[in-house]
Amino acid sequence: MAQFSTEDTGGNSEEVLASIIESLRQDEATDVPLLEIISRHVITLSPAENAIELAVEDIESLAKERGEQVD
Amino acid sequence: MTKPSLSIQKIELQAFRAYLRPQTLTLASRKRPLSLAIFGQNAKGKSSLVDSFEYYFSEDGTIKRLGKRTVNTYAGPMALEHVDAQDEGIEFSVHFWFKRNGEKVDAARRTDSSIPEVAKQILSATKIPFVIRGYELRSFVENTTPEGQYKDLVNWFGLEPLLNIQKGLRTLKRKVKERTESTSEADERSRDLRRATDEEIVEWNDEAVCNWLNSGVLANLDTSLKFAEFSQGDPAFATLAARSKSEQEELGLTHLRKIISLLEDLAYPLDVTTEDLTGKIPAFEQAVSRLSQAVALEEAERSRESAAVFSQVWIQAQKIFENDGLLDTCPVCDANLAMGPHGSHDGVRISIDKKLSDLRTYLKSKEELDHSRKQVGVELGHLRNSIRNVNLELVGTDYACAELEDYSQALARWSIDNELPSSLPVVDTLARVYFSVLDRIEQINSRQGEHTYGRALDTVTSLLGIKSDLQRIERTKCELRLLQIELDRQVMETGKAVVEHIQSLIGKLVGDVASIYEDIQGPIGKSPPIRIELPDQDGIHQQKAQILIDYSQNRQGVVPSGYLSDSQVHTLALALRLAAIRLFNSEAPILVLDDIVTSYDADHRKTIARALAKHFSDFQIVLVTHDEQFFNLLKDELPESGWLFKGIVGIQEGFGPVLHDHLTSDETIQAKLDAGENAGAEIRQAEEEWLLRICREFGTKLTIRPIDKAFNYDRAELAASLASFLKGANLRVPCTAATSNSFLASLQSGVVENLASHFSDNPYKSSSVGDEKARWEEFKSFRELFKCPSCGKQRFKRPRDLVRPVCNKCETPFKFSQS
Numbered sequence: 001m002a003q004f005s006t007e008d009t010g011g012n013s014e015e016v017l018a019s020i021i022e023s024l025r026q027d028e029a030t031d032v033p034l035l036e037i038i039s040r041h042v043i044t045l046s047p048a049e050n051a052i053e054l055a056v057e058d059i060e061s062l063a064k065e066r067g068e069q070v071d
Numbered sequence: 072m073t074k075p076s077l078s079i080q081k082i083e084l085q086a087f088r089a090y091l092r093p094q095t096l097t098l099a100s101r102k103r104p105l106s107l108a109i110f111g112q113n114a115k116g117k118s119s120l121v122d123s124f125e126y127y128f129s130e131d132g133t134i135k136r137l138g139k140r141t142v143n144t145y146a147g148p149m150a151l152e153h154v155d156a157q158d159e160g161i162e163f164s165v166h167f168w169f170k171r172n173g174e175k176v177d178a179a180r181r182t183d184s185s186i187p188e189v190a191k192q193i194l195s196a197t198k199i200p201f202v203i204r205g206y207e208l209r210s211f212v213e214n215t216t217p218e219g220q221y222k223d224l225v226n227w228f229g230l231e232p233l234l235n236i237q238k239g240l241r242t243l244k245r246k247v248k249e250r251t252e253s254t255s256e257a258d259e260r261s262r263d264l265r266r267a268t269d270e271e272i273v274e275w276n277d278e279a280v281c282n283w284l285n286s287g288v289l290a291n292l293d294t295s296l297k298f299a300e301f302s303q304g305d306p307a308f309a310t311l312a313a314r315s316k317s318e319q320e321e322l323g324l325t326h327l328r329k330i331i332s333l334l335e336d337l338a339y340p341l342d343v344t345t346e347d348l349t350g351k352i353p354a355f356e357q358a359v360s361r362l363s364q365a366v367a368l369e370e371a372e373r374s375r376e377s378a379a380v381f382s383q384v385w386i387q388a389q390k391i392f393e394n395d396g397l398l399d400t401c402p403v404c405d406a407n408l409a410m411g412p413h414g415s416h417d418g419v420r421i422s423i424d425k426k427l428s429d430l431r432t433y434l435k436s437k438e439e440l441d442h443s444r445k446q447v448g449v450e451l452g453h454l455r456n457s458i459r460n461v462n463l464e465l466v467g468t469d470y471a472c473a474e475l476e477d478y479s480q481a482l483a484r485w486s487i488d489n490e491l492p493s494s495l496p497v498v499d500t501l502a503r504v505y506f507s508v509l510d511r512i513e514q515i516n517s518r519q520g521e522h523t524y525g526r527a528l529d530t531v532t533s534l535l536g537i538k539s540d541l542q543r544i545e546r547t548k549c550e551l552r553l554l555q556i557e558l559d560r561q562v563m564e565t566g567k568a569v570v571e572h573i574q575s576l577i578g579k580l581v582g583d584v585a586s587i588y589e590d591i592q593g594p595i596g597k598s599p600p601i602r603i604e605l606p607d608q609d610g611i612h613q614q615k616a617q618i619l620i621d622y623s624q625n626r627q628g629v630v631p632s633g634y635l636s637d638s639q640v641h642t643l644a645l646a647l648r649l650a651a652i653r654l655f656n657s658e659a660p661i662l663v664l665d666d667i668v669t670s671y672d673a674d675h676r677k678t679i680a681r682a683l684a685k686h687f688s689d690f691q692i693v694l695v696t697h698d699e700q701f702f703n704l705l706k707d708e709l710p711e712s713g714w715l716f717k718g719i720v721g722i723q724e725g726f727g728p729v730l731h732d733h734l735t736s737d738e739t740i741q742a743k744l745d746a747g748e749n750a751g752a753e754i755r756q757a758e759e760e761w762l763l764r765i766c767r768e769f770g771t772k773l774t775i776r777p778i779d780k781a782f783n784y785d786r787a788e789l790a791a792s793l794a795s796f797l798k799g800a801n802l803r804v805p806c807t808a809a810t811s812n813s814f815l816a817s818l819q820s821g822v823v824e825n826l827a828s829h830f831s832d833n834p835y836k837s838s839s840v841g842d843e844k845a846r847w848e849e850f851k852s853f854r855e856l857f858k859c860p861s862c863g864k865q866r867f868k869r870p871r872d873l874v875r876p877v878c879n880k881c882e883t884p885f886k887f888s889q890s
Contacts, residue, residue: 013230013232013233016233016568016569016572017233017236019568020564020565020568020569023568024561024564024565027564029560030557030561031554031557031561034554034557034558034561035561038240038243038558038561038562042236042239042240042243043236043240043565044236045232047235047236047239051239052239052242052243052246053246055243056243056246056247056250059247059250059551059554059558060250060547060551062550062554063547063548063550063551063554064547064550066546066547066550067543067544067546067547067549067550068543
């Protein structure tokens with residue numbers, strides 16, 4: 001994983017999250033569509049009430065979409 | 072680049088916690104921000120001021136100890152509002168005035184209002200919470216579990232959102248794992264498989280399915296027809312499909328099935344009376360219904376259109392109205408606008424706007440009408456085409472029906488102004504035809520028996536569908552398993568990054584923490600190296616943290632509470648919080664302290680006051696304490712020019728906390744005397760305050776007090792101490808002109824007067840304003856004697872080895888100028 005840096009984030013959670021997501025995105029091993037799902041629903045300071053359900057649905061849809069592609 | 076500046080100029084509270092009537096605290100003097108220290112006994116409303124900060128800057132409109140506001144709790148403004156606010160008709164309000172980068176900005180937060188924009192902006196500049204409560208530090212001392220310490224750290228460094236995210240990610244992992252392990256969809260398809268193979272095959276297996284199909288289904292039709300592998304590409308599938316087709320044609324089934332399909336296209340289902348019909352007939356009737364509604368709406372709106380000509384007039388007149396300022400007369404008809412129904416130029420404008428708005432509504436209804444008309448035409452065309460196709464299939468058969476043709480003719484003649492031809496008779500006829508055709512198909516099928524190519528093809532197609540579904544489900548599961556593994560990795564990396572973030576924050580603070588810790592604990596209180604131990608890689612998801620110290624060479628990495636005293640652990644917690652605020656909140660230098668010295672003795676209270684002066688001189692501090700000794704030490708240690716000291720003398724019913732300036736100013740006394748009011752109490756207070764200060768600075772001796780009032784020196788005691796010191800130091804107070812004040816005389820002689828005789832020989836008699844004026848002038852003259860003979864400054868100090876005090880500024884030994 002690309003090195004996560006807190007150099008410029010101070011204690012600001014929003015900046016910390018942005019930095020975490022960005023460093024994961026820079027990592028070649030990262031499944032970016034999955035990262036986008038969890039950063040949209042869960043790794044956010046204002047998650048929806050049903051954020052986990054939405055994230056699970058999106059992850060299942062992603063798996064299904066990838067499963068269909070083999071057909 | 073200049074550093075951004077921010078300060079609080081004023082706070083006004085009303086109907087908030089202990090504050091009922093509006094009270095304003097001004098925190099600026101001559102453009103300089105002031106810090107504020109408030110002393111008050113318990114339950115006198117001092118913490119209400121701290122609460123006001125927490126509420127004002129809270130996203131949820133509450134304070135932490137009340138919890139989040141929900142339907143079932145009264146957290147939030149309802150709990151924060153003064154209990155008498157509604158009866159007294161006083162609106163709940165917390166109002167802050169700020170100065171930011173030279174600009175003044177203010178906003179009030181009232182009941183149910185969201186966080187003010189300015190508070191939001193300040194919060195975004197404050198990276199961590201800036202309110203420190205003594206009880207939080209206390210809980211840190213007592214809270215020694217790793218989970219508890221982790222929570223404290225998370226709260227102090229404003230990391231609660233990160234904690235919630237970690238929780239969310241853990242839940243997500245669990246849910247995705249549950250879905251990955253779920254077999255419900257595959258189980259459902261396996262049930263279909265068992266049904267399709269008459270319970271012969273329980274689990275999918277290509278070879279078993281081929282065997283069952285070849286021997287159990289196809290062998291009844293043609294023993295040479297066999298699937299070598301179960302797929303649509305197998306030659307047996309093509310043969311089976313071709314034979315099924317010719318079988319259908321031979322039996323007339325193809326034609327019958329086409330009729331069924333065409334009838335269903337007109338209306339479906341035809342077997343029950345339902346309002347949920349689909350097909351061309353209901354689609355057309357719904358379009359007609361929408362058209363009728365659009366016609367009615369357009370008619371209603373059209374009546375307003377009578378004023379349409381008015382629109383043209385307005386367009387012409389508008390320029391005049393807009394450009395020529397206020398008009399007295401109508402530019403079209405010269406009527407006096409004031410005499411007209413709208414009364415003025417503005418009244419006419421409002422009326423015109425309303426009429427134009429009505430016209431816009433009409434235009435919308437007209438568009439809807441045009442669209443509905445067009446849609447009816449489209450649906451009618453589709454319906455008539457479908458009827459034509461059905462007729463073509465039915466003509467010359469036993470199923471031909473005249474009603475369908477009649478209906479088609481009626482539709483051709485129909486127009487929007489006429490009644491719509493009823494579809495009920497034709498739908499009844501179509502249902503009759505539909506069921507007759509179904510019966511016929513059934514008869515043919517039963518004559519053919521169980522074993523037909525058509526049924527064999529249906530079975531093969533169904534099994535192929537099940538196979539395809541099971542393969543898709545397995546592939547999806549496989550992808551989901553891969554995603555689960557990747558999710559675990561991303562969650563682990565995120566957790567690691569959060570922990571690293573906390574570790575990094577602590578790392579940045581270590582130097583400052585040590586410095587503040589040592590300043591508070593004194594020279595013998597060298598800060599032990601501190602480190603935070605967080606879970607290792609395997610336990611990264613655990614929300615635990617252990618604060619450890621290297622106490623000595625042979626006590627490395629030990630828990631602070633095992634080796635440090637309560638006050639040292641308290642200092643550690645306080646130093647962590649203060650260092651973090653100073654480091655991370657430099658763009659919003661505000662610090663609020665609520666009773667932070669409960670664990671300390673007198674020496675440490677003094678060092679805390681000094682540490683604040685040393686480390687937070689560029690912060691605006693609001694501090695409340697119930698500890699009078701600490702309050703007095705603050706006055707000694709903190710610069711008067713930058714601080715306001717106030718005491719809460721009590722809570723007045725129907726008002727709230729009564730605050731007074733702890734140092735009674737000359738101006739306050741003079742103003743009262745000038746207004747002809749008694750100022751005896753204030754004069755005594757000013758004398759006591761001066762006495763206390765001069766005794767401190769001169770280092771006079773005082774008798775050790777009883778423990779119950781250890782720091783409440785009374786006036787006579789201070790005066791006696793000063794008199795004794797002056798005598799001992801051979802500093803004779805010169806006589807001041809026109810002094811006939813027994814108190815001052817007693818200081819001169821070294822014998823202290825009777826306290827009750829300040830203003831009169833009779834302690835029960837009120838002094839006159841005249842007496843007080845004279846007394847005040849005498850005191851000021853006397854006070855003037857205590858100034859540096861060299862620079863004239865009035866602050867002194869007396870190092871231990873000196874007998875006489877020296878000037879605090881130029882260090883000239885003190886002596887009375889007239890002695």
